[in-house]
Amino acid sequence: GTFMPECYKPGLGDTGTIKHAKKEGPYRVALVNGHTGIPWREQMIKSVKVWAAAPENAKNITELKVVSTGSDVAAQIAAIDNFIQAGYDAIAFIAVNPTAFDAVIKRAKQAGTVLVSFDNPVDNPSVLRITPEWIEFEGIIKAQSVVNQMKEPKGKILEIRGIQGNSTDRDRHLGVQKVLAKYPDIEVVEVVGNWDTGTVQKVTADAIAVHGFFDAIICQHGCRGVTNAIKATGHPPVPVGGDAENGFVKALAMNDIPGISVSTSPGQGPVAVRAAIALLQGGEFPALVNVPTPYVETKDMKPNVNYFPDEPDTLETVTGYAVCGADMVFTPAQLNAQSADNN
């Protein structure tokens, strides 16, 4: 059977399994992040380090190297190449672009380096890819919940999209379309919020000023901007689907705005690193893994569980994946304590 199937579920359109030749541990592992200056990514890095520092995990790791290369794809490819050259056993990475890595994946294969691609995965069936199922994430879970929380499934919905030209945005949008297609009485107004709170807030406020009223709002990221705009324009509280940043979840919970917070947790980082180690230990994985998608609707939100009144608004409230084991959930305190003093 595959490794921890309750956590590493085969993804939609899965194409078999992945297994590598077993290697003796402990291992040298690298984590290659792309974009810098994004809280989710920082929390992801901290999560990996908290997890790797736990004695039962540390014993399998001789070296854990974490680098962030920024948004230049050439730099990210070079980072992976260098870790391959340097003989690292496994590399987990968040690709800055899903299609750019075919050549380096080939080189990894030749060198016998295990690659795990997560969060924004590559489009290459020969590496283990761990990702939320974005169509399900944004559609079946978020859009459906928003529709369900509407008084009746008709009227106008505002959909706030992410950065254009990005495949994640496209997949998430497809998810929304798929669900809303079932409701002929729902009209969708699409605007672009670039995953940026301030921009989301402006476009939401503008859309409200022009359209007057929306029956519901679906937002990808930066969704605190939606609740802000609702408040500022005096728009009546309507169901809002959004991200899991503390600020947004707080805003839903504390203002009784119906809605749902859906997220991919930065806990994906350790989930991916653990998979890399398991692969080295001979574990078998579905080639495409869909991590579960945590979500919570407003009515179920609880302080210090789903949101943290004393933590910053940019904290990702879902700090890990409970189904993936007790060691995959991190408290804010643990994350904050994670100092950055060794590699």
Place this chain on the structure above:
Amino acid sequence: MTAFLDIHLRRNNRALLAWLVLGGLLVYFLYIHPRGASIGVLSAWANQGTALAFLAVGQTIVVLSRGVDLSIGPIMALTNCLASHLVNGGPLELAFGIAVVVLAGAVCGAINGIVVVFGKIQPIIATLATGAIYSGFALIVRPIPGGSIDEMLSELTTGDLAGILPSSIVMLLVLVCLFWLPVSKASLGRSIVAVGSSEQAAYMSGLKVDRAKIAAYTLSGIFASFSGLFIGFQTLSGDPSIGLPYTLNSIAAVVIGGTALTGGAGSILGSIAGALILRTIGSLIFFTGLPPLAQPLFEGTVLLVAVAFGATRLLRINNRLEVFR
């Protein structure tokens, strides 16, 4: 060759300094690299700098004419997206595809030149605007990353030559020699420099100022298309937003390479060194023991030191009026 590619560098030693710094950084990088110096490591190192180096070359030519090209990243992205449709198939198709891609880069560059010259618009804003337009077209050509590019070409250009030299660097130098060297030694190159040094004087002297500027931007577009092609060879695909981090970095490379943004003098080779320096700084974090959250700060600081080197010229100035040059 330095002499040819240095276009009246006021102090030739700025480009030389850039190469020395690069040499130092590279040696340090190879030293801390667990694998040490090997052709694989060298190729990976060269590959990650080549796309930026192509852009830096193009940017330098525009800067020499006292312009600046903020559309260089978008042209790179647009040509990369085009390549992901066109650079596939048999040898003829490949040749045709590459020709179209380079032509597209040239056309974008020429449009920049025309907007600057006939629109009488300052280069920064003109190319900011055309850059937005090219980005729009890149999104049309390829709404999300994808497509494919010939793998054989990829291996040829990103691998090594006989296990000695990274082929990317060789290709870079060959293309520079083919496309810029003849220009720099002909009247056109001199006109570009003259315009950058003093546009009014060039005009009064009866030089074809407009033609020189358009040529500079066109060359920049051509080098941007090489960059788009090369990143395509590296990634085997097209991505409409691939150019984003490149535009400002190409300017940084030019400055680090010793070319003054005030035009008229500079060094193409210096800019290549500048580009490689920038990328080597990025590589250093792979194997230093830096905490991950300190890495961006480290990169910034090294960049700061590299840039602050430029200030040492003040120490040699004894006539305060020369400060303003």
Place this chain on the structure above:
Amino acid sequence: MTEGNSFLALTDVTKTYGGVNALKSVCFEAKRGSIHAILGENGAGKSTLMKVLAGVTQPDSGAIRLQGDNVTFTNPADAAAKGIVCIFQELSIIPDLSVAENICLTQPPKTAFGLIDRKAQDRLATAVLKRMGCGEDIDTRSRCADLPLSKRQIVEIAKAIVRKPDVLILDEATSALTASDVGPVMELLRRMRDGGACILFISHRMHEIEALADTCSVFRNGEHVSTFASGAKTHDEIVQLMIGKPISQVYPDKPAEVPVAPPYLDIHDLRWGDQLKGVSLSLRPGEIVGLGGLDGQGQQEVLLAIAGVLRGTSGTMRVNGRPAVHRGPKGGKGSDMRIALIPEDRKTQGLFLSLSVRDNLTVSMLDRLSRYAVVDRLGEKALVDRMIDLLKIKADNADVAVGTLSGGNQQKVVLAKWLATDPKLLLLMDPTRGIDVGTKQEIYRLLRRLAGDGLAILFHSTDYDELIGLCDRALIMYDGRVASTLSGPSLNEHNILSSALNLSHDNSGRGTAAPSAALAEGLA
């Protein structure tokens, strides 16, 4: 005037800039094989006419005929293609290119592959410079920006003559040349004339015109006033044509003796790099002291050092009795020193060409014109009016961009802006370059009056005539030192010349005939 043999003819050329009539229905013609001098006050329209000829400016109306054919030029390249080459008043040297590259800028010699042949280019440039008598002075490989103004002007002339023009226009192209350089240039121009060229020569130096011109045309207020054969009119008659009234004495009388007073400026053993090798001088209030010599002997550097622009100078400097340490013009203009520096190049150092006359006039004294850092606009207006009045600046109004004024009026603005600061020590770097006799006379009188009011004036000039006519004393520099101090009767051409060449001026020193002859011709 006969239409027949004129090579170049302009008819009814009119050009207006806003309210200014720069050219009013000008008819003008010039022949081949002749040097045709163009004279006129600052702002008479000389440069505008030349710009029309050279394709820089398009006339509002009128026609240009070249060898009988109507021609229109939309840019300088057009004009050059027809054989008209102009050396503009604002130089058109490319600063970052080398001397050789500048000289061969438009038609570089090419190799078989169509690339520039650097060796041939160097040879060509060297040959031209040699013909101009400065074969050794200028290294063809040096960057033009590093050359002093006078050398740049040589390159500019060389650059024009290698193009073998049919019509060569020199718009004050000799204004920055030192006497020693002028001679060979004149000789060259004569040879070109003899070769059939049509040369239009603008200069405010009357002796150059007398020595060179075959024909003279005088312009006044945008109108062509008169054309006559050189020598047909006396100096005074020409001046009268130019300014519309007779002018008697160019230089004001010198006071019998300068009032005794402690020196305002006292410099001892000033050194800077290898350019100043121990300069000592002192200057009393009320004194006008000239600074002369061959070009590049440290005259500019002395003034820059006093103004605090140079770093790393040694020696002592006392201003008003107190040791002076200050860094730059800002410190210099402070109330304890009151130093004003009129820089060498008005376009790049003295003025903000795109800003208004008003802004230029007040920029150096805004600190005194404002309260709590807010500019007092009434006070400003009063000052501007006063300065325009004092120097008789010809401008439509104070709001026009200073770049639109004629060269002479621009120079007056530079002077005015510093006089407005009420200086006690005035450092002038060749302030009358490109300025007409009338204006020169005004400036000389003004300076003398200011000296009379107690101002100390240090005056660097490339025009020896001026040193003799205006200054109480002249310091002649040679190789970073003051070679001699001349005053009274010993302040004469001969002594200036021999000091400049570092020959003792006591004996007749005619041994070195060659350079002296060249110099003498320049001064003639």
Place this chain on the structure above:
Amino acid sequence: MRAVSFVTSFDGPTKAIALAMLLLLAVGGAYYHQFLSPMYLVQQLQNGAFLGIVAAGAMMVILLGHIDLSVPWTITASATLATALVGTNPEALVSERGLVAGLGAGLLIGLVNGLGVAYLRIPSMIWTLVTNNIILGVCVFYSGFYALRSQPSPVMSALGAGRLFGIPCAILVWFAVSAVIVFLLRRSRTGRYIYAVGTHEPAAYLSGIDTRKVIVFAFVVAGLCSAVAGMLLTGYAGQSYQRMGDPYLLPGIAAVVLGGSSLFGGRGSYSGTVAGVLLITLISSMLSIMQAPEAAKQICYGVVIILMVGLYSRATPAN
């Protein structure tokens, strides 16, 4: 300096932009009559306030012929620092220390920018790029050690999100900043110096202006403006967040140039900058509402800039 005109007479670019905006509203209004509603228009002013304040600062350095590329992380860093201090001092007045610290951060960054450009003579385009990277580095590093708070102080909230007599306070802040800038440029000595240094620095130096101080001053003002925008944006969004400054850099520069300022320095009017901000804000809002695809937005944005700037650069030929 005559070029500075605000209330008395509007210059060419300002008028051209006003016309363009009327045209835009007329065409847009035909699709959605709400584009003409006061609520929508006031909202555009509010949306424009952040960009407007950034552009005011950008203009100061652009008038000198320089550029400030550190805007993104100056905004983010000042906001991050401000909220971090607010978070640890929740009492009402004490928490305003955060606001002061945020503004101080902007000032300090501006000072560093200015010192590098003026005293080290490093080209601003590269120096401010470097400082931007350094600040990013500091912010990422800092967040590794501390649990940062992200709430704005009461004053920040009031200014960023509150209303006074029905007018969003952000607009009033923009107005106040504008008043200061206009006064500075038109009436103060420093304003004159800015135009002089921007026109030709060596001449300014020889005129007895300490050009270095003028440059430093302009960068400090720019840094302050970025910080003010950061404070407002934090109040508006109810939180600080990383990369919050990213959307303001290029539009800020574009607005200034659309408004007729020359990137070579020495020329530009503040009214043009305001008009440029409004045009950019309006276009991007209207295109967004009309659900134009991203490609069309980009192309439209580029074409508008070329048309407008091309139009008046041809109307007023330089020399």
